[in-house]
Amino acid sequence: MGRMDDDLDQMSREQLVAEVQRLRKGIREHRDSTGHELCWHHPDLWALLPERTDPIPVVPNWPQFMQGCIRYRQSLDEQAPCAPRSDESFGS
Secondary structure (H helix, E strand, O other): OOOOOHHHHOOOHHHHHHHHHHHHHHHHHHHOOOHHHOOOOOHHHHOOOOOOOOOOOOOOOHHHHHHHHHHHHHHHHHHOOOOOOOOOOOOO
16 A cells, blocks of 8 residues: 555646645635634644634634534434444543
């Protein structure tokens, strides 16, 4: 089995630049999301970008937050019904 990033060795300079731009766009979209769009706060991920900013997200109040968690979990039942399930508690 090859290295995880072997595909990069086959890319031209132009392809590599396009890939970096695509990845940066994805990281920025996540960084700039807020409210229920922002599932996790990832300043370490955002620090990979060349610009230095750590925006303060708008945090939903607890009842609205929990509604978002329930909707997310329901979406997993719809989108990934065969995914393995776990009884493990968060942070264990």
